[in-house]
Amino acid sequence: MTLPLVNPLLAIRHLRKSYAIPEGGRHLVVAVDHFDLAAGAEVGLRGESGSGKTTLLNLIAGILTPDAGTITLAEQPISALPEAARDRLRARTLGYIFQTFNLLPGYTCLENVLLGMSFGPGPDRAHAVGLLRRMGLEQRLNYYPRQLSTGQQQRVAVARALANRPRLVLADEPTGNLDHRNAAEALALIREICREHGAALLFVSHDREVLAQFPHVADLAQLRPPETIAGQPEGRA
Ligand code: ADP
Ligand code: MG
Numbered sequence: 264m265t266l267p268l269v270n271p272l273l274a275i276r277h278l279r280k281s282y283a284i285p286e287g288g289r290h291l292v293v294a295v296d297h298f299d300l301a302a303g304a305e306v307g308l309r310g311e312s313g314s315g316k317t318t319l320l321n322l323i324a325g326i327l328t329p330d331a332g333t334i335t336l337a338e339q340p341i342s343a344l345p346e347a348a349r350d351r352l353r354a355r356t357l358g359y360i361f362q363t364f365n366l367l368p369g370y371t372c373l374e375n376v377l378l379g380m381s382f383g384p385g386p387d388r389a390h391a392v393g394l395l396r397r398m399g400l401e402q403r404l405n406y407y408p409r410q411l412s413t414g415q416q417q418r419v420a421v422a423r424a425l426a427n428r429p430r431l432v433l434a435d436e437p438t439g440n441l442d443h444r445n446a447a448e449a450l451a452l453i454r455e456i457c458r459e460h461g462a463a464l465l466f467v468s469h470d471r472e473v474l475a476q477f478p479h480v481a482d483l484a485q486l487r488p489p490e491t492i493a494g495q496p497e498g499r500a
Contacts, residue, residue, distance in 0.1 A: 272301060272431055273463070274333075276296070276335075277297075278296075278334065279491075280318055292315040293322065296486075298481070302463055305477055305478060305479070306479045308466065308481050310482070314484065320467060322342065324341075324357055324359050336431065337352070337431075355383055357430075357432075358462070359424055359432075365420070366408040366423075371405045372404050373388075375419055376419065377391050383426075390426065395419070397452070397456075398422050399418065403415060420437070425457075428460050429460075432453070434466045435467050436467060436468050438470070453466075
């Protein structure tokens with residue numbers, strides 16, 4: 264992780280993201296000077312609750328724009344692209360398992376996965392059904408998210424994230440709402456499919472037990488440059 268990579272799949276440089284706080288001034292939520300992820304790598308990213316994990320993933324996905332710094336994904340500057348190009352790059356390159364799943368409530372399991380595909384290479388029903396079957400959801404293809412348990416919804420979200428055969432999978436505490444057994448199974452399945460597709464996996468969690476299963480774990484607090492650790496909300500960051 265500390266050696267510079269040649270053409271990393273993901274490269275973050277001098278990244279800063281702050282939010283205005285109600286009392287005035289700004290709170291610097293993300294400060295990462297240097298982070299590289301190689302193609303096919305499996306990395307856990309640890310951070311306490313509120314430490315900026317979700318914000319960082321949203322920056323990588325181009326859902327949020329940084330105050331400063333660059334994020335390069337598959338050799339393209341996602342943080343600097345115009346919106347349409349950013350959406351295309353995201354659809355082609357990224358699978359994002361959101362912390363809150365973000366399934367569309369008016370669509371069935373299968374439709375949720377097919378819709379995700381329509382922004383990428385196009386809907387492939389056989390592939391979508393195959394993935395959902397693998398997630399143990401073959402009897403639930405036509406169920407709506409509200410008709411599913413949390414664990415089942417989470418598996419639909421995983422299938423949707425993996426459906427476009429992304430080069431990078433971002434997973435935001437996807438096992439956080441699951442019991443121990445379901446969490447272990449979900450993690451194993453995510454890793455297995457990422458490996459099969461040669462996808463890199465950046466798996467964010469605050470759970471040391473979950474992260475202990477990763478060969479590499481980075482710590483968000485340790486990625487933070489010392490001069491940005493004020494502890495308190497900053498002035499204009
Ligand atoms: P984590 O995922 O590590 O729990 P988040 O990235 O969700 O942390 O949030 C990090 C910090 O940023 C929190 O203190 C949160 O209150 C703040 N934050 C997140 N989103 C916003 C926002 N849209 N506006 C203001 N503050 C925000
Ligand atoms: Mg979060």
